[in-house]
Amino acid sequence: MSACDPTLTGPLKPSFKAAGDDVPNTAKIEKLIQSLRLLKHPEGGWFAETDRDTLRIPNPFLGKEQQDHGGSLVEYTAKADGDDASRSAMTTIFYLLTPNSPQGRFHRNKGRTVHTLHKGRGRYVLIRTDKAKPGEKAVVETFVVGHDVEKGERLQWIVDGDIYKASYLLPDNEGSEESQEGLLISETVVPGFEFIDHNFLPTNLLPELVDEKQFEELKWLQST
Numbered sequence: 001m002s003a004c005d006p007t008l009t010g011p012l013k014p015s016f017k018a019a020g021d022d023v024p025n026t027a028k029i030e031k032l033i034q035s036l037r038l039l040k041h042p043e044g045g046w047f048a049e050t051d052r053d054t055l056r057i058p059n060p061f062l063g064k065e066q067q068d069h070g071g072s073l074v075e076y077t078a079k080a081d082g083d084d085a086s087r088s089a090m091t092t093i094f095y096l097l098t099p100n101s102p103q104g105r106f107h108r109n110k111g112r113t114v115h116t117l118h119k120g121r122g123r124y125v126l127i128r129t130d131k132a133k134p135g136e137k138a139v140v141e142t143f144v145v146g147h148d149v150e151k152g153e154r155l156q157w158i159v160d161g162d163i164y165k166a167s168y169l170l171p172d173n174e175g176s177e178e179s180q181e182g183l184l185i186s187e188t189v190v191p192g193f194e195f196i197d198h199n200f201l202p203t204n205l206l207p208e209l210v211d212e213k214q215f216e217e218l219k220w221l222q223s224t
Contacts, residue, residue, distance in 0.1 A: 003213035004125070004140040011217045012125065012142065015170050016102035016179070018044075018224060023100045029182055036094050043104040043200075044224030046096040049193075050186075053089040057191055060087075061110050087111075088192030097122060098182040102169035105224050106201035110161045111189045117155045120183035121146035121170040125221060126163055127201075127209050138209045140218070144170065145185070164201050164209075166221040 002008035025033065032038075038046035062085070097104065097120075106127070121144065128139040146153035159165050169183050203222055207215045 003211070003217050005142050012123070014102060014168055014220065015177075016099045016168075018100065018102055025098055025100060026180070028180060029098050032181060032184070033096070036096075038094065038096055040101075041095065041104070043107055044097070045101050045104050046098065047093050049091060049093045051090070051092040052192060053091065055089040056086040057089050058087075059085055060191065061197065084196065087194065087197075090188060090190050091192035092186055092188045093193075094118075094184065095187050096182050096184045097167065097169040099169065099179055101224070103221060103224060104165075104167045106164045106166040106206070106218075106221055107198060108162055108164045108201070109189060109193065110197035111191050111193065112161055113159045114188040114190070115145070115157045115159070116186045116188070117145050117147070118184040118186065119181055120179060121153070121172060122167050122183040123170055124157065125166045125218065126159060127165075127206075128163060129209065130160070130163065137211050137214075140210060140214055145183070146170070166218075168221070 002011050004012055024030070033046055036048055038048045041047040095104075106125075123142060123144050126141040128141050131139040143157070144151075144153045145155070145157065147155070149155060167183075169179055171177055172179050201222060206219065206222060210218065
């Protein structure tokens with residue numbers, strides 16, 4: 001049984017082994033990457049920014065002290081490049097996971113992110129420090145994104161700011177071992193994405209946020 005989701009009969013584990021450049025993409029996936037002009041993403045997978053609103057709004061994060069679970073200060077490691085007083089009202093990207101780059105490691109954004117599915121299947125894992133009671137570990141939430149809505153798969157999902165999330169590719173169908181075109185989604189960030197508003201989960205923080213069994217089950221999602 002999974003330590004993160006008691007409805008699952010086994011632990012969360014990768015469906016595909018990351019192969020990087022050692023194994024080429026299938027012709028169908030390579031055509032998709034070229035058609036959408038995708039680039040490698042530092043989280044893992046591929047991406048392309050498709051829209052950045054020209055409307056600038058005041059940076060809502062200035063002067064707000066954000067905290068990790070347990071009260072330690074958030075450290076967003078990127079530094080402002082230029083004007084930090086404002087943000088684009090909204091940005092949107094394509095994001096793709098493939099069999100040779102099948103997971104996006106734990107990270108978070110300050111902004112709220114709306115995810116929309118285009119094709120494929122995957123699993124998301126959220127570390128919900130916002131749902132934890134004082135003195136308790138964070139709540140781990142996990143769900144499948146896909147087109148089989150009758151089985152509870154999601155076509156759209158929203159992750160609020162400061163919540164760590166990770167994702168990984170699943171086969172196109174339960175019981176199969178293939179993903180023909182990967183997992184392709186859109187992510188819309190409000191206010192618009194900036195690297196100063198993003199950070200990866202520090203390696204020493206995961207065992208503080210979740211219990212020991214959950215840590216052992218999730219630690220592979222700290223890398224690409």
